[in-house]
Amino acid sequence: MADKTGDRETAQQISEVFVGSAGPSRSLKPLVTVAGIEAASVPAFIAGQELADLAESDDRIVVLSADLAGAGRVIDFAMRHPSRFFNLGVAEQNMVTVAAGMASTGLRPYVSTFASYASLLCCEQIRTDIAYTGMPVRILAHHSGMSLGFYGTSHHALEDISAMRSIADLIVVSAADANQLRAIVRASLDVSDPIYIRMGRGRDPEVYAEVPSNFQFGRACRLTEGGDLTMIATGSEVRPCLDAAAQLREEGVEVRVVDMHTISPIDVDEVVAAARETAAVLTVEEHNVTGGLGSAVAEILLESGVATRFLRAGIPDEFVLIGPPAALYAHYELDAEGVAARARRFLARGVNE
Amino acid sequence: MFRKETFRLSRIAGAGHYGGALSAAELIVALYYAQLRYQPSDPGWLDRDRFVLSKGHAAIGLYPVLADVGFFDPALLDSYTRLGSIFGDHPDMRKVPGIDFSSGSLGHGLSVALGQTLAARVQGRSYRTYCLLGDGELAEGQVWEAAMAAGHFKAGSLIAIVDRNQFSIDGPTETIMGVEPLDAKFAAFRWNVRRVDGHDLDAILDTFAELADEPNAPPQLIIADTIKARGVQRMEGNADWHVGNLVGSDYDDVLSEIDAGLQPSIGSH
Numbered sequence A: 001m002a003d004k005t006g007d008r009e010t011a012q013q014i015s016e017v018f019v020g021s022a023g024p025s026r027s028l029k030p031l032v033t034v035a036g037i038e039a040a041s042v043p044a045f046i047a048g049q050e051l052a053d054l055a056e057s058d059d060r061i062v063v064l065s066a067d068l069a070g071a072g073r074v075i076d077f078a079m080r081h082p083s084r085f086f087n088l089g090v091a092e093q094n095m096v097t098v099a100a101g102m103a104s105t106g107l108r109p110y111v112s113t114f115a116s117y118a119s120l121l122c123c124e125q126i127r128t129d130i131a132y133t134g135m136p137v138r139i140l141a142h143h144s145g146m147s148l149g150f151y152g153t154s155h156h157a158l159e160d161i162s163a164m165r166s167i168a169d170l171i172v173v174s175a176a177d178a179n180q181l182r183a184i185v186r187a188s189l190d191v192s193d194p195i196y197i198r199m200g201r202g203r204d205p206e207v208y209a210e211v212p213s214n215f216q217f218g219r220a221c222r223l224t225e226g227g228d229l230t231m232i233a234t235g236s237e238v239r240p241c242l243d244a245a246a247q248l249r250e251e252g253v254e255v256r257v258v259d260m261h262t263i264s265p266i267d268v269d270e271v272v273a274a275a276r277e278t279a280a281v282l283t284v285e286e287h288n289v290t291g292g293l294g295s296a297v298a299e300i301l302l303e304s305g306v307a308t309r310f311l312r313a314g315i316p317d318e319f320v321l322i323g324p325p326a327a328l329y330a331h332y333e334l335d336a337e338g339v340a341a342r343a344r345r346f347l348a349r350g351v352n353e
Numbered sequence B: 001m002f003r004k005e006t007f008r009l010s011r012i013a014g015a016g017h018y019g020g021a022l023s024a025a026e027l028i029v030a031l032y033y034a035q036l037r038y039q040p041s042d043p044g045w046l047d048r049d050r051f052v053l054s055k056g057h058a059a060i061g062l063y064p065v066l067a068d069v070g071f072f073d074p075a076l077l078d079s080y081t082r083l084g085s086i087f088g089d090h091p092d093m094r095k096v097p098g099i100d101f102s103s104g105s106l107g108h109g110l111s112v113a114l115g116q117t118l119a120a121r122v123q124g125r126s127y128r129t130y131c132l133l134g135d136g137e138l139a140e141g142q143v144w145e146a147a148m149a150a151g152h153f154k155a156g157s158l159i160a161i162v163d164r165n166q167f168s169i170d171g172p173t174e175t176i177m178g179v180e181p182l183d184a185k186f187a188a189f190r191w192n193v194r195r196v197d198g199h200d201l202d203a204i205l206d207t208f209a210e211l212a213d214e215p216n217a218p219p220q221l222i223i224a225d226t227i228k229a230r231g232v233q234r235m236e237g238n239a240d241w242h243v244g245n246l247v248g249s250d251y252d253d254v255l256s257e258i259d260a261g262l263q264p265s266i267g268s269h
Helices: A002-018 A047-054 A075-080 A092-103 A115-121 A123-131 A160-165 A178-188 A235-250 A268-277 A293-304 A325-331 A336-349 B002-013 B018-023 B025-035 B056-069 B074-079 B109-123 B141-152 B182-188 B201-210 B248-259
Strands: A061-065 A085-087 A108-114 A138-142 A171-174 A195-198 A221-224 A229-233 A255-259 A262-264 A280-288 A309-315 B050-053 B129-134 B158-164 B192-197 B220-225
Touching (some): A047 A075, A047 A178, A061 A092, A092 A115, A092 B141, A108 A115, A229 A235, A229 A336, A235 A280, A255 A268, A268 A293, A280 A293, A293 A309, A309 A336, A325 A336, B002 B248, B018 B025, B025 B056, B025 B129, B025 B201, B050 B056, B050 B109, B056 B074, B056 B129, B109 B129, B109 B141, B109 B158, B182 B220, B192 B201
Parallel strands (some): A061 A085, A138 A195, A229 A255, A229 A280, A280 A309, B050 B129, B129 B158
Antiparallel strands (some): A171 A262, A221 A255
């Protein structure tokens, strides 16, 4: 099953990442079908489309890419607003700082690139030029985690939450699906802080049936209720947790699933409530367990004085294997089956693994 | 006057980036007293010319100018680097009125200035953006990313000035990391390049007057040949005075020397 899925993804992935990456100077064609995939099936890449809509009535919006306009789908914006789109070429650090300069004049730049380059290559530009200066720049960090599969560690971002959440005055938020991403982009218009928006590969399955109208940075979303365990997840792991919770429910285990979309500033009350009101807490993230969501939750739990059983699920502190994304999620127990299996072991053992 | 104030502030802090502030003194004065368009009573004026001090360590030479032209009360300078001061060794745009962008980490300023330049294009504004770079910071890769992009976008209202004082912290640039041929490098990145004696105010103003006023043309570079720590003979052209501190009679001697005005430099030019 996993191998078959992997083979299919192999072909799709190569097509998705690199087709359509032409800048506006070349002939622009909407990326509708690539290797048979409808554009509608890349839901989390609607940021460009959403921004193009918003820019009709908000002339502060500009979008920047570093030669990944197709891969990040901001090409949808470039086609509709060519004079407000800038392709900086393969020079991410310059792009981020250029955006900071633009923001200092009153514009609201949205910068799109792979999460690995955004957060690690441009870490200092984000801290010094955007966060320290309080510039309203939004980083659209796509292909986060290990969603680029066999592209390997150079293209993975399994450290970005850790790096970004230690930067003062920077909002760090993950999108669980396309609808939540739309909500994040819309909410960003009313916020002047810099924002790091962590996005998946673009084929994340649906979590929210419609665009959440009550989205607020820093306010977690409780998606299911249960007293035996709380799963606190972010971004791409929210859907697997919901599916795992459904499996566990059939076995009589009631699980509260919390979508902790904003990792900084984190929803402290929701974390403490999980410890007080449910029997155990499991964090689930597509990220190194060191420094990420699990670490953030652990910090709160320890200082809260509320005793609870606690486990972090994520990538152990190592560089991941080469493989297609689905195979990697299975291997590291970050798909629904893996999350459910880990939860069963955690609850059965009564102590942490 | 500004050289003296630089030394006074250094004494408050106990140390200061003398060399790079003194080499840029005439450039900063020429910009703020003759060239830049701004309103001290309205630091956020959207149509003002922008100035990015990419060599942020020269802020000690910029603060007294900003005070003198009216961005803030000169008496505030007495708090320089003290706990809670708005004035650090590197400038913070959120604290100091008149600072158009924070700096300190070398190699970022040209990107900032390019962003401000492209923003003017988006917003239909006609201001210019000036960026003062050190020569040591030209070893930073991001400078060349920005230089390439500025040439590509024909950012004609972007004026970069390199304070070519020949030294970075560890020694002469051509020994530590050679930057020459500077004019040919920028020309190859599609910039128009001019060269001027960075301590000759008249020559600097003449060069400013020659600048093209065409926003969709090659970006413009001025290489200003300067002398590190110009105006204080014991420090001129001496990398040991990149950062330093003067005490006792040495301090008084230096102020007297500055009062006497610029003398012919003892160093090579």
